[in-house]
Amino acid sequence: MTISNDAQPEAGPSTSGLTPGPSPYHESSQFRHWRYSPSSLLSIREELNGKSVEIVARNTELEKEAQISLGHSYTDPPPPTAYLTVSDELLLLRFYCSQITQICRRGFGLPDVVESTAISYLKRFYLKNSVMEWHPKNIMPTCLFLAAKTTNYPILMDQFISKFSKLSPDDILDTEFLVAQSLGFEFWVRSPEKALRGWSLDLQNQPDPPIGLIQKTLPDALKNLAHCLLTDLEFIYTPSQIGLACFHLSNSQLVEDYLERKYSTESTEDEDEVEIEKLTFGMRKDRLLEILSNIEATIEKDGQSEIDLKKVKEIDKRLKNCTNPEKIPGTALYVKRKREKETAEAASKAAKTAKAAAAALDRESVFGSDLSIPSSKSPALSDRKPLSPRVTMNGVPVTSGITRPGGAEVALEDDGMGVKDENGIVMGGKGLRDVGLPL
Amino acid sequence: MDLAVRENSQRAARWEKGVKVGEGTFANVYKGIERSTGRKVAIKKIKAGEMKDGLDMTALREVKFLQELHHPNIIALLDVFSVKQNINLVLEFLDTDLEAVIRDKALIFQNADIKSWIAMSLRGLEYIHRNGVLHRDLKPNNLLIASNGELKIADFGLAREFGDAGSKMTCQVITRWYRPPELLFGSRFYSTAVDMWSIGTIFVELILRVPFLSGETDIDQLKKTFHAMGTPTEQDWPGHTKLPDYHEIGSYPKNPWWNMISSIGKEGQDLVKDMLKYDPVARVSARKALEHRFFSSYPRPTPPASLPKPLAELRPRALAPDETQGKPALKSSGSGAMKRKAESPQPGRNVARKLVFA
Numbered sequence: 001m002t003i004s005n006d007a008q009p010e011a012g013p014s015t016s017g018l019t020p021g022p023s024p025y026h027e028s029s030q031f032r033h034w035r036y037s038p039s040s041l042l043s044i045r046e047e048l049n050g051k052s053v054e055i056v057a058r059n060t061e062l063e064k065e066a067q068i069s070l071g072h073s074y075t076d077p078p079p080p081t082a083y084l085t086v087s088d089e090l091l092l093l094r095f096y097c098s099q100i101t102q103i104c105r106r107g108f109g110l111p112d113v114v115e116s117t118a119i120s121y122l123k124r125f126y127l128k129n130s131v132m133e134w135h136p137k138n139i140m141p142t143c144l145f146l147a148a149k150t151t152n153y154p155i156l157m158d159q160f161i162s163k164f165s166k167l168s169p170d171d172i173l174d175t176e177f178l179v180a181q182s183l184g185f186e187f188w189v190r191s192p193e194k195a196l197r198g199w200s201l202d203l204q205n206q207p208d209p210p211i212g213l214i215q216k217t218l219p220d221a222l223k224n225l226a227h228c229l230l231t232d233l234e235f236i237y238t239p240s241q242i243g244l245a246c247f248h249l250s251n252s253q254l255v256e257d258y259l260e261r262k263y264s265t266e267s268t269e270d271e272d273e274v275e276i277e278k279l280t281f282g283m284r285k286d287r288l289l290e291i292l293s294n295i296e297a298t299i300e301k302d303g304q305s306e307i308d309l310k311k312v313k314e315i316d317k318r319l320k321n322c323t324n325p326e327k328i329p330g331t332a333l334y335v336k337r338k339r340e341k342e343t344a345e346a347a348s349k350a351a352k353t354a355k356a357a358a359a360a361l362d363r364e365s366v367f368g369s370d371l372s373i374p375s376s377k378s379p380a381l382s383d384r385k386p387l388s389p390r391v392t393m394n395g396v397p398v399t400s401g402i403t404r405p406g407g408a409e410v411a412l413e414d415d416g417m418g419v420k421d422e423n424g425i426v427m428g429g430k431g432l433r434d435v436g437l438p439l
Numbered sequence: 440m441d442l443a444v445r446e447n448s449q450r451a452a453r454w455e456k457g458v459k460v461g462e463g464t465f466a467n468v469y470k471g472i473e474r475s476t477g478r479k480v481a482i483k484k485i486k487a488g489e490m491k492d493g494l495d496m497t498a499l500r501e502v503k504f505l506q507e508l509h510h511p512n513i514i515a516l517l518d519v520f521s522v523k524q525n526i527n528l529v530l531e532f533l534d535t536d537l538e539a540v541i542r543d544k545a546l547i548f549q550n551a552d553i554k555s556w557i558a559m560s561l562r563g564l565e566y567i568h569r570n571g572v573l574h575r576d577l578k579p580n581n582l583l584i585a586s587n588g589e590l591k592i593a594d595f596g597l598a599r600e601f602g603d604a605g606s607k608m609t610c611q612v613i614t615r616w617y618r619p620p621e622l623l624f625g626s627r628f629y630s631t632a633v634d635m636w637s638i639g640t641i642f643v644e645l646i647l648r649v650p651f652l653s654g655e656t657d658i659d660q661l662k663k664t665f666h667a668m669g670t671p672t673e674q675d676w677p678g679h680t681k682l683p684d685y686h687e688i689g690s691y692p693k694n695p696w697w698n699m700i701s702s703i704g705k706e707g708q709d710l711v712k713d714m715l716k717y718d719p720v721a722r723v724s725a726r727k728a729l730e731h732r733f734f735s736s737y738p739r740p741t742p743p744a745s746l747p748k749p750l751a752e753l754r755p756r757a758l759a760p761d762e763t764q765g766k767p768a769l770k771s772s773g774s775g776a777m778k779r780k781a782e783s784p785q786p787g788r789n790v791a792r793k794l795v796f797a
Binding site: 028 | 442446499500503519
């Protein structure tokens with residue numbers, strides 16, 4: 001998946017030469033937020049990798065202390081050379097991308113759009129997170145589960161989970177939100193497949209079209225497209241450029257004849273005189289061909305090469321020792337962080353409770369009720385139960401004690417609307433009745 | 440801290456959540472303010488915590504499409520952030536909706552007003568269709584009205600892309616009164632024409648001030664449709680008898696039903712007839728409809744700011760009046776329980792489907 005940053009052009013919204021003008025694609029979140037130059041991709045990954053190494057090193061140290069404080073023996077953290085490099089991370093990522101294809105095709109028989117979307121999600125996730133923080137073996141199924149939903153082929157959790165031997169529903173649910181968040185809640189991925197199929201129609205849209213040849217080339221072009229999924233191309237080029245390159249790689253003559261005709265009939269004037277935007281495909285032909293050949297070089301270099309499974313295993317083994325202990329359930333640090341979080345949440349809840357109680361007292365005083373609460377009897381506010389509103393699902397109270405990953409256990413008051421203190425005064429109640437609506 | 444988490448908390452800090460103004464099964468709606476500008480916004484908090492199948496599909500759809508669609512006649516999604524396991528959508532703040540306007544008997548509509556609302560709906564819809572998306576739930580209470588009178592299409596919880604040849608779509612979409620006959624006959628391959636039928640029925644509703652075809656069941660919906668406009672023949676609608684759920688529904692004669700909307704004028708009647716063609720292939724597209732003579736002929740559409748608006752301050756009210764008044768909820772059937780569930784969570788779809796203000 002590595003792309004050397006010298007040979008590649010800087011492609012992105014900033015290069016006006018690549019922008020053929022406003023189209024639905026140019027308004028898409030993919031164009032606005034997920035386009036990079038090869039060099040910026042590299043620097044993002046280097047930065048993420050560097051930061052994770054730091055965090056992992058620090059937390060490993062903390063984990064050691066925590067273990068020792070618990071009286072456990074502890075082996076020393078790995079030497080710095082054991083940490084994954086950017087290219088290690090990419091190889092592992094590429095391996096798990098290829099796994100998605102396997103699962104989609106053999107496991108579920110899902111359409112291509114789910115497969116390509118899930119792979120894009122996985123790749124986008126690791127532009128925001130490092131492999132050393134979140135192991136792709138856990139993130140990959142989540143990306144697939146989410147992609148199936150966003151592309152209209154939802155799979156029931158039970159059914160989904162049955163295809164993975166070592167996975168529980170919680171593994172998915174725990175990370176689904178994180179994945180959605182890392183994607184910036186941008187779920188629509190513009191796949192080059194539609195573009196490729198569009199080209200196959202456009203190629204027929206010329207006098208005396210070589211229909212037989214187009215039909216023969218299409219399956220091979222689709223195969224090239226599958227290789228594209230394992231590369232960074234989607235971050236650098238537009239779907240239509242990638243789609244056309246897949247055709248060009250399968251049969252360059254077919255595409256070049258088509259382009260020749262297209263450019264000679266549509267831009268008759270001297271090209272230097274014409275504004276870029278008015279040119280066929282928004283750019284000169286030699287520029288387009290240069291882009292196509294760059295894409296093809298990447299497909300051949302990164303997409304088609306075999307994944308070195310031995311190397312993948314070796315990296316995975318090393319990864320076991322340099323995963324952020326904070327993120328591994330069961331480690332002392334994980335337990336510690338979870339407890340800290342719970343304490344913090346309890347504190348913020350107590351603060352809210354205090355505020356609500358104060359507001360309730362305030363309300364009473366407005367109406368001049370002669371409440372006299374002996375200050376000595378007033379309990380410490382933090383001792384009170386949280387004033388959780390009643391949570392109902394279609395009128396059925398939700399059972400209390402819901403635990404969601406990342407959140408403390410929420411005690412839900414069954415009688416809902418407020419809590420009585422020992423003087424029998426209802427505090428903080430009514431909330432929902434005041435603002436809620438009959439539904 | 441994870442990069443994604445940090446980005447999220449930066450986004451969350453931009454908005455201040457205010458009082459709750461609506462509550463439903465899958466979302467609560469709050470008033471809100473942009474801290475830097477003081478601009479009013481609506482914050483729709485989607486409950487995501489308890490779902491066995493993870494993030495709710497209706498919510499995912501809504502987010503997916505609103506992230507991509509940017510048009511003056513489509514509700515603007517300003518931001519998305521999360522607090523714990525809840526997704527919060529920051530939406531532009533809108534005062535009311537077309538349903539409330541239609542029901543307010545104190546308001547009198549002129550033809551120019553109706554023209555303006557239909558034009559704005561069609562502009563938004565043309566953009567949606569141009570982007571390869573079907574809305575699949577157009578009805579007056581999903582057409583929101585901003586304080587400056589601009590109409591905005593909202594609620595993309597049932598939307599999806601179209602155009603993948605051979606991919607089946609569910610026919611259990613669009614609230615029954617606005618649902619076209621091809622969906623009632625169980626068509627699984629359909630296109631933008633379904634939304635155009637909805638606009639056609641909304642058009643008539645704006646003229647009559649009551650829903651045009653208000654069936655109590657799916658069968659009744661077909662009956663009412665054919666009763667009003669005549670039972671389609673093979674000539675009107677080639678191939679419709681081959682649709683999966685086709686059954687004969689009486690044989691009602693064809694009357695000049697458009698006489699009941701003669702007040703809109705000949706051009707308007709013409710456009711409505713084009714929108715309510717039985718044959719989806721012959722039905723006018725949003726783009727073609729915008730080029731219709733209706734919009735270029737006298738009177739000119741009313742400028743949004745001068746359109747009639749309910750004067751009384753809006754009171755809190757039920758979020759989905761259609762369900763309580765016997766208007767159909769989307770029905771579930773067949774396989775793919777989860778998808779269907781997303782489209783119709785419960786018999787009475789008590790979902791905060793729009794903004795309601797205290």
